Amino acid sequence: MNKKALAALLTALPLATFSAPAFAADGECGSVTEAEMNWASAGVAAWVDKIILENGYGCDVTLVTGDTMPTFTSMNEKGEPDIAPELWVNAVKVALDKAVSEDRLVIAAEILKDGGEEGWWIPKYVADEHPDIKTVDDALKHPDLFPDPEEPSIGGVYNCPSGWNCQISTANRFKAHKAEEKGFKLVDTGSAAGLDGAIANAYESKKGWLGYYWAPTAILGKYPMVKLDAGVEGDKEAWDNCNSQADCVDPKPNAYPTSDVYTVVTKEFAENNAVAMDYLGKREWSNKTVGEFLAWQADNQGTNEDTAYYFLENYPDVWKAWLSDDVIKKVEDAL
């Protein structure tokens, strides 16, 4: 080892040793781990929690990156992380019910007051140009307007990312509306990034686009889209038993039900952390609020942290309703 490297190492060592204990000293609430889910609304929720729990309740919050299934599995099996801020329950309904009844997980609150909205969407410019397209069936009459990315001569319906539950429900809707006979193909988008990228790509070149998406999301804040009407009344029972199941033999057209979206915590956390649970139990916001701050985030390329601060600064009425007066004061001081 040469002298320079040795010197660098010697200066780095005390940095590492001295900075570590400073974290542990924080107050009553102790250390909390929370999943920062990899979609925007949940990521911002995680940061809002972090800011409020750290400043208002003296917790020491560590955010870990998460996705629905890995996070849920890890919480269910290993009790780590403590909090999943925004879990779309439809994706894990059976397993979550079981975990709750067997006392492993606790549903803390319904974070999205209005629930999650899913469906098939088309870009607003297409909807404006073709006012006759209102329902899924209307759109399926025009394969030429929504070209498949690989074979532009036929139409394409962009599917939900691989492995998500909506992949099944979208495929079933595709089957139910006989889209294949109408000249369409189901397009595999691979991942949320692929799906988002496909929308961005269509928007930038003003091409047609038809596919699955959900709200509240940054994409819908940034690229205005119009949700197609299912054309039929929603039938929840048929949905649960057939439309959302992979082995559904003869799916019928159906409307996507509103999704329940919950904050879920581990049992251990719920028992040991009354103060934080009290806060999490009250934390909820509307799709309109979420859509607004996500649009701000998309327009400004804000990080989840930036957007959480933006939310705390601009929507005091929303978050002050969750907290007691002394906690509000502490959070305000920190902003």
Place this chain on the structure above:
Amino acid sequence: MASSCWGLPELLCEFPSLPNSTLRHMRMGIDDGFRGIVRAYSDQIDAATRPLQWFLNTLEHAFVDTPWFIIFALILVVVWFASRNVKIVLGSSMGLAFIGIFGLWEDTMTTLAMVTVATLIAIILGLPIGILMARSDRMQKILTPVLDVMQTMPSFVYLIPVVVIFGIGKVPGVIAVVIYAIPPMIRLTNLGIRLVDKEVIEAADAFGANPRQKLWGVQLPLSLPTIMAGVNQTIMMALAMVVVASMVGVGGLGKNVLQAINNQFFTIGFLNGFALVAIAIIFDRASQAFGKRLQKHSEAGHD
């Protein structure tokens, strides 16, 4: 948390960075410019990628629609001619049988088509670039850091611009795979040519060979084993990248792996992973044996 900094003033504690808003404007400026380019040239981009799209679709159809036993036999014949080694042929047939028995034949064919196209493109582009690099020290100085970036940049990052420019599907997937897999091809072509014995070159010069004759008659044949190692590396990297490329809608084994990750399907993940490993081993052993045979040949020439 500021206390974690020995009580030093802010300036010494946190590295002075550009203000958040400046950084944000910079990022937005670059991204908007990039989007503007995409917007302006989207028709040309589409037209330029159409042949590639056609090639990919055709090859995939050929692989997937041909009866399995023909492809099976074809692969073994290729492996035989590359390696001339019964053990490798037997091992390959076991690997292919494993893939078929576990119901992964079709997905494997899709992946194989992708990897074949990506490897071909990487060779067609990489070989001349490597030759160029071997001939000019300046080129080498310029290209080496570029190759370093290509190999070190997290492969997910390539997917962002690729998707915005080309949309999703096989074409953007292949482009991302080629960017990731081409550096070893270039590096080892360069290295192989540079390692050719100086005396051999001098001899060629003495016989009055012109640069083209020297390249095709002396340098390339003598560096073939190294170049083959480059091809081998490129194939391996393309196979690894196929899983990542499935995030932008490339089908095949990668899609299943991704699905398995999202759903925590342990067995599916491993089966598909092993199918990838099986193809990788087949490619690796065959191309290495081929490279070795080339080497023997050239060594025999020396004596």
